[in-house]
Amino acid sequence: MNTPHPAKVAGFDSTVPSPAHTVASVAPGTSPATVPNATETADATDVSATPRAPDDLLQDRLAGWVSDLTTLHELTERLVRTDSLSAGLQEVLRAGAALVGARRGLVALEPADGLGPDTTVGLGLARADLGHIETVPRSSLPHGRILDGLPVGEGGIAEPDLFGEKGLDPRHREVAARLGYAASYALPLSAERTGRLGAAVWLYDEPAQPGERQRHLAGLYTRYAGQHLARLLEVERTRARMATMAEELLPSRLPRVPGVQLAARHRTGPLGGGDWYDALPLPDAALGLAVGSVTGSGPSAVAAMGRLRASLRAYSVMEGEDPVAVLSDLELLLRLTEPARSATALFGYCEPALRRITLAGAGHSPPLLIGERRTEFVETSVSAPLGMLACWEAPSVELQAEPGETVLLYTDGLLHRTGDPADRAFARLHAAAAGVPRGKRHDPGAVADHVLRTVLPDGKADADSEEDVVLLAVRFE
Template sequence: MNAPHPAKVAGIDSTVPSPAHTVAPVTPGASPDTAPNATDAAEVRAAPGAPCAPGALLQDRLAGWVSDLTTLHELTERLVRTGSLSEGLQEVLRAGAALVGARRGLVVLEPADGLGPDTTVGLGLARADLGHIETVPRSALSYGRILDGLPVGADGITEPDLFAEKNLDPRHRQVAARLGYAASYALPLSAEGTGTIGTGAAETTTGATGRLGAAVWLYDDPAEPGERQRHLAGLYARYASQHLARLLEVERTRARMATMAEELLPSRLPRVPGVQLAARHRTGPRGGGDWYDALPLPDAALGLAVGSVTGSGPSAVAAMGRLRASLRAYAVMEGEDPVAVLSDLELLLRLTEPARSATALFGYCEPALRRITLAGAGHSPPLLIGERRTEFVETSVSAPLGMLACWEAPSVEFQAEPGETVLLYTDGLLHRTGDPADRAFARLHAAAAGVPRAERHDPDAVAEHVLRTVLPDGKADADSEEDVVLLAVRFE
């Protein structure tokens, strides 16, 4: 009498290949070291003449399916916790290696839409190793055939023994011998349809669909993944591709916003006799409204400005560009009166951006006299850094632009000594520290006072030292909602 076919249980499809592993019963009183392993148990059950009840078979299959589902759940949970494309690619490589039993591998990201980014990430492979693999003709590599759109089976491309293949490309044979791998298994990474980011009104569709790239895992000896391993790896790859498509779209958005913000800022700082200039700009993933400017003015003068527009994202970046362009025009017309420049800017902001406010600092610099006339609207005071003093410049207290019906505040004038540097910055430098305002200002002052003597002649080194000291441990380059701007002006 034939045993009944196992039915679907809890949504598990019984047509999925049976797991190769099984849980072996432990003999009472036997130590774990002497207990038979899963392979031994499978051999006993599969031995001719061995009794195998339908219930035991079903229980064995259920145990295998539960184990596989648990493994996939854990690996996908780790994947969704990745927040950047590079982290996601590394996690896919690690998870795939665990599923197919490999030690090394690489992912080649090459979206079919041609919008990039194109990159290669390795697991257990140094940059030089990846360079050697890239010297192999693309058509001779399994992932190259995937990227070129050639037909690929549902289980990917398996090369169980490279050196046994008669038609193996000579260069591929040479590289494989050099790097010490003898077999490979490749899977396509393809996101079908469109994914979504966010929920509700903030939900947007991702544009990175279709082929994203290919992943290949390398074996040190001739080997190939089993049927069950290929099945699990394929399930994981399909889910991972959707997640990578979302991360790819986020990466593209960040790159676009960074490019837009950089294009709206000075492409290079002017060369003006008597002063040296340097700047630093760090923007968040969504793009922000912090900006800086330095422009030559009539009578060998120099206009210096930093500012910040409220909000983030494309609208804030666009508002920042409009505000900076307007300030340049006002500075050319009446730059010797910084109060008039900011008054005009405030009127423009109130008329054209009624729902937005901004902080700004504008200085009329006369390099020959080492003198700066300064006006500020809700902005942090500049920092004067010299051999004998490190102090904040006293400025008048004023509301940000757009906060009052009519803005006006007195200007201040100060003079620097030869070799001193004036540091202008935006509030994002202080906010990124996470400290209260008084402690953040104290940290900034200590960082400026601690600039090494050998670096004080270089405004670029001064700005870099202050940035890395105030924001240590990668805070300066980490994703943040706060933009950071520093503009260093050294008087000769």
């Protein structure tokens, strides 16, 4: 009778060794009645074996295959739901530990192309524990040998009894004793397109090693995991490049101008966005303040943001005392050079000695004035965004601040990230500003941080989002 071939599940070849919990094959001339039961222990030789029919053996084996493939399917489903490199590495560690029967482990990420990021993530190991392991000579660690490009068999590198090995490095022996592990099992992490990504190693508290079937399943899982980690790595690199590009196009530091204190906070999404801020010293001890947002995301939006911000700087130097003229020039430039793109902007001509800001806005949210006796939005003229009209011009407004008050300029991403309707988002922002503790009001950075954490709680401010967030806080002394 031919044994059926189970279907492939989750991209894995279902031709795997016999399940560990099935009975052994019947030797020629041996009656099935003499084959030990699957649940029988090695030392229970005095217990009579239960006879098993050949069909029962086949069904048990098929059930084992289906169980293993189902497990692999569930583990890979959990892996593909991870959307960040750190989460993917942690999931690989947890799944691998379950497959090989270990409790602790680590992944050393070190892509072969040398472009990084290089990092080490632990499971059941504190940062100090990882530091101790890093003091061991790399060549004496199984995952170190993998990272060095030494050949590794299909079954990985098993060290079933570290303290029983005569050639074990003394430092490795010392660290293993301190951390309480006596055996290890390591596998490479790689992908077809990128090559080596790193190595994973799982640690056993007692002398042990995975069986043949455990190694086979762990190898199948890590081969699949390598492809997913390669995709997450590329996303991580893209995110880092876009963040670096956006940060380089924004001010590297804010100017120091007598009479005001400045602080800025910027959060960008993984694709990069077009939100910006600026603070530029102007003649007569004045200061040009700007926030804005370009439509779209990705490299094109970041580049457009850089061009628009540079143009606004030039116009503010030439005619900054007239914010309406500055935005009118910016509107004309955008309409002529990038007719398919629109932008919002808010520009203010600040006179610190007079504690006065003359503001003009183009489709932008109003500033928020935060003081001891008042917290209110500044009324600005209603206007369409830049690039939406044949000719833009709206009247400016003047804001008169009191000593110790802070003016908060922000982009719409702060409101959009809340997920609330506009009226509720504005109410949340107002409540957050009104609730700034008295002891933090003297520091514009503390004010911005409090507003950011309150409006976007539970890590929403730092989570991946298509919406950029910019806050520029200006405190009058």
